[in-house]
Amino acid sequence: MLELVVFLCGAVVMVIELAATRVLAPALGTSTVVWTSIIGVILAAMALGYWWGGRLADRRPSPKALSLVILGASVCTGLIGFSRSFVVEMIQASGSGLHFGSVQAVALLFAPPATLLGMVAPFAARIRMTDCARAGSTVGRLYALSTLGSIAGTFAGGFFLISYFGSVTILFLLAAVLAGASILCHVGKWPLKASVGLAFAALYLLAAVENRAQAASGMVDVDTPYQRVLVYPSLDFSTGRPMRALSTGPEGVQGGVYPDDPDALALNYTRYLSLAEHLAPDMRRVLVLGGGAFAMPKYVLARHEQATVDVVELDPGITKLARAHFFLPESPRLRILHEDARTFLNTNGARYDVIVEDVFNSAASIPFHLATVETVRRLYDALEDDGVLVVNTIAALDGPKSRLYKSFFATYASVFPQVHSLRAWTASPETQPQNILLFCFKNTAPRQWTSADAAVQARLERRLDPPDTAGALVLSDDFAPVERYLTGW
Structure with missing residues (x-):
């Protein structure tokens, strides 16, 4: 049984590590900074556990003591489910910043169970060690x-458990598994250990029921194969109009829909994406990189009967949510491909009148490989000679954090002979990350920047003067420090 216990504890610690990314994502995102904090802190905690477990095992090398350690890990794992919101909100309120804040969150929530689980292997080795001549093989085994x-x-959690059970409910299930492992290690006081396991199993079931109740009320909290996604009723902050929102990160809403007008563009920045139809009114082939709530694809399908739309969305769970909650229709003019946008561009041979790149939808998690000059060259090749590429970026216009905007502009301008930028929302301070849209053309022919439509004209007037890109970095696959630039480091 001891060998089985060691195996189970090794499995649980990795599922906890994977669950950590989903627990922290709504508040801190899923950037390299967050992943680094999770891996680094948990490794440090396990190192402490190895040292502590070895010392304790030398003093009390008994299955009973190990059983209590595992039971402690069970309790600490279950407590994450209770304390996660309080801890993350406390860290956000402290203004610790992304780097220190993510380290704090992981240390407070996940380091305690990781430390206790790190104690298991050296403790078990000491219990099994009866012959010094075979010490090496015992420890190695x-x-x-x-x-x-x-x-x-790792494989069970990443491929199946997280997306099937959810990031929060699975913590209670893991706590129950550890309570069972504690009994396997030492049967003594099994009623107490069984009660702990049953309590966490009941909490798991209760959390699952609560998730279903939330879904029935319009609030959906789901873990897809790639991320944690929230869908909930909301209001358009500028008009008070009811809308349904989609959130995948700490910046709030990344997608939205008006239930009474599903084809309208509910979010402010998406209305600027629609300027593509002003700049390419005869669009017939449209490519959208990044599905989200599928606002732009629905808009094109509804307004341009001659147009076909290809959407490249990495996460099939997002598409499923769009079908269920954002009125995404079935249409012979709509093709959805579930793959990474870069891998699609690497093999794409088609050309499009309009390309919309809307993958930079979270300031806390920018996919760097889609911001590099190598990607821009593939976008250039995929665009018709008189077409338009519209890119939604997240960056600051001024101050230390503006290096990202200038680098974005320099990178696209190094490939496209004509690049213009528009600011989607003027209420945000220029020193803070916000939606800035780039409009790129393959030739230098003048474009029409006026419109008889007052709403369109108001958006066109948000065009910015080109930034000073002297010294700006052209981002590449080899070097694209987007997160460092975004935080102003």
């Missing part, structure tokens, strides 16, 4: 079992 458990937990 148990650490190998722990590592195999971690491998199993």
